[in-house]
Amino acid sequence: MDFDSAWFARIAEGDDSAWDSFFRHHDVTIRRVVGWSKWRFSPFVRDDVAQVVRAELVKCLPRGELPADLTAFIKRICVRRCIDEVRRQIRVRGVETSLVGRGEDGEEYARPLPADERYDPVAAIVNDERGKLLKELVGQLGDTCSDAISQFYMENRSYKEIAAQLGIAVNTVGSRLAKCLAKLRGLMDTCPALRDVLL
Numbered sequence: 001m002d003f004d005s006a007w008f009a010r011i012a013e014g015d016d017s018a019w020d021s022f023f024r025h026h027d028v029t030i031r032r033v034v035g036w037s038k039w040r041f042s043p044f045v046r047d048d049v050a051q052v053v054r055a056e057l058v059k060c061l062p063r064g065e066l067p068a069d070l071t072a073f074i075k076r077i078c079v080r081r082c083i084d085e086v087r088r089q090i091r092v093r094g095v096e097t098s099l100v101g102r103g104e105d106g107e108e109y110a111r112p113l114p115a116d117e118r119y120d121p122v123a124a125i126v127n128d129e130r131g132k133l134l135k136e137l138v139g140q141l142g143d144t145c146s147d148a149i150s151q152f153y154m155e156n157r158s159y160k161e162i163a164a165q166l167g168i169a170v171n172t173v174g175s176r177l178a179k180c181l182a183k184l185r186g187l188m189d190t191c192p193a194l195r196d197v198l199l
Helices: 003-012 018-034 043-063 070-092 121-139 143-154 159-166 170-188
Strands: 100-102 108-110
Touching: 003 018, 018 043, 018 070, 043 070, 070 121, 121 143, 121 170, 143 159, 143 170, 159 170
Parallel strands: none
Antiparallel strands: 100 108
16 A cells, blocks of 8 residues: 555544654645745745645545545645735735636636646736736727727737728828827826836
8 A cells, every 4th residue: 555545544544643644745745836936935935835735635635535646636736825825915016816717708717727847827927917907908098099909919910901990091000009009108107017018
C-alpha cells in the first residue's frame, strides 16, 4: 500500500494524527506552488496562503474518495487559493477583477486555472481587468468613436472596410481614429489602472 492510501485508511479510521505525516509528506508540493515567483508573494503571504491550503485539504479530503492523483489535486487547490490572494491584493489596490468570462453568446463561463509554471497569473488577471475597463471607456466615447475604434482595434477591419461600414471616405478613417484615440487617452488619464497603458 502506498503512502497516500495508507494515510487515507488511517483518516477513515478516525486517526487525526495522520494529518501530521500527511503534511510532512506533501508540504513540499504546497510550498513549491505557493512559492512560485510569478505570484509575487512576500514570505509572510506565502505562509498565510499555504495555511489556507492546508485548512482546505483538512476539510475536503476526508469527505470522499481519495483522488486518483493526489499531488495534482493538491496543486489545483494551491493555484486556486493563490489566485484568490492575487485577486484580494488587486482589490486592495482599488481594481476589482473576476475570473469569470463572457462568451460571444453572452453566457458566463469559468476561466480555466492553468497550473503551468510559464503562466503569469498576476499579468493575466491585470490584463483581463484592463481590457474590461478599456472596453467600458470606449463605450463612453459615443457611437462614432466607439464604432471606429472597435472595428479597427477589436475586429481588425481595414480602413476601406470601416469607411464602407460608416459611409465615410477612406482618408477620413485615419483622422477620425486619431481624434477618437485622443479622447480615449483623456479618459484613460482619469483611470489609475490604465494610466500606464500606451495607445
